[in-house]
Amino acid sequence: MKLKFGTVEEDVVTREEFPLEKAREVLKDEVIAVLGYGVQGPGQALNLKDNGFNVIVGQRKGSKTWDKAVADGWVPGETLFELEEACEKGTILQFLLSDAGQIALWPTVKKHLSPGKALYFSHGFGVTYNDQTGIIPPKDVDVILVAPKGSGTSLRRMFVEGRGLNSSFAIYQDATGKARERVIALGIGVGSGYLFETDFYREVTSDLTGERGTLMGAIQGIFAAQYEVLRENGHSPSEAFNETVEELTQSLMPLVAENGMDWMYANCSTTAQRGALDWWKPFRDASKPVFEDLYKSVKDGKEAAKSIESNSKSDYRVKLEEELKELRESEMWQAGATVRKLRPENN
Ligand SMILES: NC(=O)c1ccc[n+]([C@@H]2O[C@H](COP(=O)([O-])OP(=O)(O)OC[C@H]3O[C@@H](n4cnc5c(N)ncnc54)[C@H](O)[C@@H]3O)[C@@H](O)[C@H]2O)c1
Ligand SMILES: CC(C)(O)[C@@H](O)C(=O)O
Ligand SMILES: [Mg+2]
Numbered sequence: 001m002k003l004k005f006g007t008v009e010e011d012v013v014t015r016e017e018f019p020l021e022k023a024r025e026v027l028k029d030e031v032i033a034v035l036g037y038g039v040q041g042p043g044q045a046l047n048l049k050d051n052g053f054n055v056i057v058g059q060r061k062g063s064k065t066w067d068k069a070v071a072d073g074w075v076p077g078e079t080l081f082e083l084e085e086a087c088e089k090g091t092i093l094q095f096l097l098s099d100a101g102q103i104a105l106w107p108t109v110k111k112h113l114s115p116g117k118a119l120y121f122s123h124g125f126g127v128t129y130n131d132q133t134g135i136i137p138p139k140d141v142d143v144i145l146v147a148p149k150g151s152g153t154s155l156r157r158m159f160v161e162g163r164g165l166n167s168s169f170a171i172y173q174d175a176t177g178k179a180r181e182r183v184i185a186l187g188i189g190v191g192s193g194y195l196f197e198t199d200f201y202r203e204v205t206s207d208l209t210g211e212r213g214t215l216m217g218a219i220q221g222i223f224a225a226q227y228e229v230l231r232e233n234g235h236s237p238s239e240a241f242n243e244t245v246e247e248l249t250q251s252l253m254p255l256v257a258e259n260g261m262d263w264m265y266a267n268c269s270t271t272a273q274r275g276a277l278d279w280w281k282p283f284r285d286a287s288k289p290v291f292e293d294l295y296k297s298v299k300d301g302k303e304a305a306k307s308i309e310s311n312s313k314s315d316y317r318v319k320l321e322e323e324l325k326e327l328r329e330s331e332m333w334q335a336g337a338t339v340r341k342l343r344p345e346n347n
């Protein structure tokens, strides 16, 4: 359906015009092989299974995530296989290894992409930066993308709650003439709330910008800056944490989610409104050059190169965990751990 987003009209796909029954009909003869069982793998595979699709999971035997798959109800030899066996059995291969991991498995996946199969991604990374990944799909398969706009953990949680996470979808290659109905059916099947169309390049550039920016990188940066200033001016960790993070996540962001920024503002004092309306523009102006540098680094392929380089190392998980530990052990997030314990619902 066509909808106005501000003044711009866009075509979006909802469950109303593409119901689950239609998705099941489109994919009734397909075997959907979900390759990788990290964060997106479980969310998408379990939602597809619960929605009545024919799904198998491919994962390295002996890995922790193999055990997780078994614990989630996937049965070895029936619905859970080694990666190569899943590639062989699947007619739709959902390539949900980490973006760096996809490079190593690509020769195996490619070998099993016989004509008419579909290669599905949840990120435009591998194909867009194929000068770095070597992922160049054969011409006689569909190459499609559904990218849930959020964590696989939320995708599953929201599905279980009867809600839906929004996803973008894209078609890179339509070899069968059925790529469009296949990709939309998969988007509905994995539990998307609604789907908006993009292409692989725009998906990867917006996604890499968003996660490095407001969604993850910039938000931590702005939290840290304010927390430090409050602490340097003699405020206690409790006060600094509550005024920086807790109030935002517990009180104000839920209001923004419900009805927009102006409505959240309107539910705060006129004193707060005056100050926020005065200060948001200086914050925008101070951070915009950083966002411009970030977008350029994404566009030039530098962010992809850094990610491939570091996440291809054999000890990449250990290194990431060390850096996460530094965040976890910072005073701000230690204060957060105590504050979370004090929430009445956690007692
Ligand atoms: N994490 C998210 O919520 C999220 C959200 C949207 C899109 N995506 C995209 O979905 C895809 C999967 O992301 P993820 O975060 O679920 O991945 P992940 O980092 O959790 O890894 C997924 C799986 O890949 C396996 N793996 C890694 N390297 C491997 C190798 N060399 N050989 C075999 N297996 C290997 C891991 O063991 C794991 O089971 C990526 O393209 C990502 O950009 C992820
Ligand atoms: C969940 C995110 C941040 O939206 C995703 O893009 C990812 O890479 O994990
Ligand atoms: Mg991402």
Ligand SMILES: [Mg+2]
Pocket (backbone or CB within 6 Å): 148, 149, 150, 207, 210, 211
């Ligand atoms: Mg994302």
